[in-house]
Amino acid sequence: MNRSEITEKLNTIFPTVFNKPGLSITESLTASDVDGWDSLTHMILISEVEKSFGITFKLKELNKMKNVGDMIEIIASKL
Amino acid sequence: MKAFFLKLGVFVIAVVALMTLFMSQFGQYVDYFYGKFTTPAQHSLITGDSKSLSGLRPALFDEQLKGQFELPMFNYSFTMSQAVYGSCYLESIRRKLDPDTKNGLFILSVSPWMLSERPGDEVENGVFFESDMAPHNMRFPNMKPNPEYFLRNFNNFHFKAVFRQASRLHEDGWYEEHNVPNDERERAALHHHHEGLFRQQSKIWKPSGFRMQQLKKTVSFLKKHGTVVLLRMPSSANVNRIEDAYWQNFDSELQQVAKSGASYLNYAKSYQFPTFDGSHLDYDTATAFGKALCDTIRNFPSVKNKLPQS
Amino acid sequence: MVFTSLHFFVFFPLVCVLSYLTPARYRYITLLVASYYFYLNTKPIFLLLTAGITLSTYAFTRLMDATPNDDRKRKLMWCNVVLILLPLFFFKYFETINREVMQLMAGLNLSYPLPDNHWLLPVGISFYTFMAIGYTIDVYNEELEAEKNIGIVALFVSFFPLVLSGPIERAGNMLPQFRSPEKLAASNLSKGLKLMLWGYFMKLVVADRLGIYIDEVYSDTASHNGSSYLIAMTLYPFQLYGDLGGYSLIAIGAAKAMGFNVMMNFRRPFFSVSMSEFWRRWHISLITWITDYIYTPLSFSFRKHGKWGIVIALLLAFLISGIWHGASLTFVAWGLLQGIFLSVEAYTVKSRADFRHRFGLGKQAWFIALSCIFTFSLFAISQVFARSSTLSESFTVFAKLVSDHGNPYVDFSNLTIGLGFLALLMLSDFRDEFLPGKFRIFDNRSFAVRFLAYLAIFFCIVIFGVVSDQFIYFNF
Structure with a gap:
């Protein structure tokens, strides 16, 4: 799966988790850009991402995700 | 950078100027003790706690005992929370006294509380609860203005007292309380409050042989400079009961101390001088009491037989 | 020393002047001395604690950086965390736990001989312990490299503005600033x-x-x-x-x-x-x-x-x-x-x-x-x-x-x-x-x-x- 495919898949997950139908993601998107993306919803997002890609993150990797781009990179490294 | 320091300098100057102005206008309302450290060394002293701080007016002594001692009198009393006899107070009295004094009058107001060991005391190790409070923490008690006081005792200042001006420290060290209630119910409440306080501390404090010993030393020291009076000021009957229960032999122990060169005058139960709160005299009672005290002192054989000084 | 004491009003301007007079490279030394003096003024013996926490944290973070083995790194991290938490538990919780346990034992008719601990809680201990733990975990997570200069770590743990009650700062923010502090600026x-x-x-x-x-x-x-x-x-x-x-x-x-x-x-x-x-x-x-x-x-x-x-x-x-x-x-x-x-x-x-x-x-x-x-x-x-x-x-x-x-x-x-x-x-x-x-x-x-x-x-x-x-x- 390449980066754009990952992005596409993420684009289906984000709007449902944050309850924002129009939300579309970019690599530079961070938590502070999205209303309702806080430490609580973050963990729900993570487990949704893990479920749909069939991967598990490590805590260390979680700490390294500073924006969506980082997330895509880490997902790509696991597929 | 330069501009910043210039502005900071102007600010500091403005603060200091305003502070000085404020203190010179209202200083006597703002701190009950500052004024005690701005006079020159003294010849005749009153020491003790708030009973003598507000109850013994030096001006009255100056008038009544004129010519018999090296006057004026200076009130070097504090409050019960810091005034206790001990090596600290003795040291402070030593500093406040003009060493050339030959015929001073020294009235040491005493009570069981001022000769007690309290929480924070470890007398056997030389640790005293009062050591970092005024006057015991002052190395230079005779300076005007007194920057040491600002540095060590800034906590004592309460500037907002300026608004009520409920009390005032006079230049002779007398503390004038304007806030004495006339209403019987208010007075009863004050009595009740003070009795509670004394009862409470009688549970925690204990009579101190060490402090008694130090009082004796204080007497021996002052005796070389004049006449020493140990004075127990009037209290209410209830307070007397608490004090008697707390320290049964207090009177006889003091008589013992007095043998080292002082006269002991016990007015504790002189109920013709009623207190307004259990242990303090109001202005009129204090004046009557002061006069009676002066009459007694004037009739001491040692004083009577002396020629009046010019 | 507390911020509201007059002592601080003499101490602080003096430290400011001294710190800016020290060349930037060595400024951490001036600040460390000042911080230790500041903390010493609360109760001298407590300085042993900050020094101990510094030593332990410094040693373990360096060891963590030296090992490529993730498992060993985790063990080292836990070692330090537990070690520096001990004083906090001892001073803060021992008495309460002891009292509760004694009561429980007394209820079961058993006497329990451990003495009561009436030691004073070292001021600020909860704050700088958390700062040191945060730093340890950051190094474990490889977000930070372990600091090689023990003086800088010591200053991080004891920096006098923060040592008594925070803010609980992060090593990631403070260490670089201690290494190369800013020039004197009016702003x-x-x-x-x-x-x-x-x-x-x-x-x-x-x-x-x-x-x-x-x-x-x-x-x-x-x-x-x-x-x-x-x-x-x-x-x-x-x-x-x-x-x-x-x-x-x-x-x-x-x-x-x-x-x-x-x-x-x-x-x-x-x-x-x-x-x-x-x-x-x-x-x-x-x-x-x-x-x-x-x-x-x-x-x-x-x-x-x-x-x-x-x-x-x-x-x-x-x-x-x-x-x-x-x-x-x-x-x-x-x-x-x-x-x-x-x-x-x-x-x-x-x-x-x-x-x-x-x-x-x-x-x-x-x-x-x-x-x-x-x-x-x-x-x-x-x-x-x-x-x-x-x-x-x-x-x-x-x-x-x-x-x-x-x-x-x-x-x-x-x-x-x-x-x-x-x-x-x-x-x-x-x-x-x-x-x-x-x-x-x-x-x-x-x-x-x-x-x-x-x-x-x-x-x-x-x-x-x-x-x-x-x-x-x-x-x-």
Whole structure:
């Protein structure tokens, strides 16, 4: 799966988790850009991402995700 | 950078100027003790706690005992929370006294509380609860203005007292309380409050042989400079009961101390001088009491037989 | 030494001058000496603790960096965390636990010979222990490289503006600044001094004035009625804000004046419309610390359980935060209550958003005001636990709140002063919240306005401030 495919898949997950139908993601998107993306919803997002890609993150990797781009990179490294 | 320091300098100057102005206008309302450290060394002293701080007016002594001692009198009393006899107070009295004094009058107001060991005391190790409070923490008690006081005792200042001006420290060290209630119910409440306080501390404090010993030393020291009076000021009957229960032999122990060169005058139960709160005299009672005290002192054989000084 | 002592007013300018006179490369040495002197002045023996925590943290982080083996790294990390937590447990919790266990044993007719521990809690220990733990975990997570200069680590653990009561800073922010500090700049000095001035105002004039009333009411549960407790309960969050918020500002300002940027600790907390927002504005350094090092790992390991996993993680995180504040059941109850509030909010996020949306309430001033008041009330109620000395005392207070009304106790002079200046503080917060950049006073364009404002606040502090050495958060 390449980066754009990952992005596409993420684009289906984000709007449902944050309850924002129009939300579309970019690599530079961070938590502070999205209303309702806080430490609580973050963990729900993570487990949704893990479920749909069939991967598990490590805590260390979680700490390294500073924006969506980082997330895509880490997902790509696991597929 | 330069501009910043210039502005900071102007600010500091403005603060200091305003502070000085404020203190010179209202200083006597703002701190009950500052004024005690701005006079020159003294010849005749009153020491003790708030009973003598507000109850013994030096001006009255100056008038009544004129010519018999090296006057004026200076009130070097504090409050019960810091005034206790001990090596600290003795040291402070030593500093406040003009060493050339030959015929001073020294009235040491005493009570069981001022000769007690309290929480924070470890007398056997030389640790005293009062050591970092005024006057015991002052190395230079005779300076005007007194920057040491600002540095060590800034906590004592309460500037907002300026608004009520409920009390005032006079230049002779007398503390004038304007806030004495006339209403019987208010007075009863004050009595009740003070009795509670004394009862409470009688549970925690204990009579101190060490402090008694130090009082004796204080007497021996002052005796070389004049006449020493140990004075127990009037209290209410209830307070007397608490004090008697707390320290049964207090009177006889003091008589013992007095043998080292002082006269002991016990007015504790002189109920013709009623207190307004259990242990303090109001202005009129204090004046009557002061006069009676002066009459007694004037009739001491040692004083009577002396020629009046010019 | 505390910030409100006169000693500090001599110490601080002196350290500023000395620090700027030292070449930047060696400035950490000057600051370290100053910090150790500062801490020494509280109780000399406690310096052994900071030094011990520094040594242990330095050694373990270096070892962690030296090993490529992840498992070994984890073990080293845990070793240090447990080791530096020991003194905290010993000083803070030993006595409580010991007492509880003894009571339990006595109930079972067993005597239990361990002596009571009446040692004083080393001031600031909860703060610098957390800072050192954060640094250790950051190194473990490879977010930071272990610092090779032990002097810098020592300064991080003992930096005098932060050592007594935070903000709980991160190594990632502080270490680079210690390595290459900023040059002397008028803007840093003036910003820092302004923050300090306002901090002293918040602490001495607002918090300590209100504190006199609150202390009086809470000191005598038997004789005060529910109306008095209602006033005390309402004022207590403001006192805490003035106290810790003010003290933090002094710390931040002092650091700023010396050229160091420290994170903000409070961001106008009383303008929060929900508890979760409140906790993003209140004691920020503690709550982000707990989020990063406790809540995130917990919720990460519970993530398979969906929302319930998050709820459990939240409850546990706030439970730990409660215990951090104090070793007593009252703080356990306080922490649990916060966890419950946040869990309920997390659970109802969607329905509440729908509700606001349907009636178009999100932007209505009255709705925002109501939400702020509601949030404040929840917090104020939960603080009754924190303020009471025992659980049964807090229940007595609650019982009085609902049943025992009457004329409240009024301490006219302290309440007038406290409330008057609280209004000033709230106005200033209101301006920063809703009208940023308008009605500037400390930053007014006119020098005369600024100058008079500084003078006015300075004399407010001198005249109306309560000059005391006590500070609520020291023993936490």
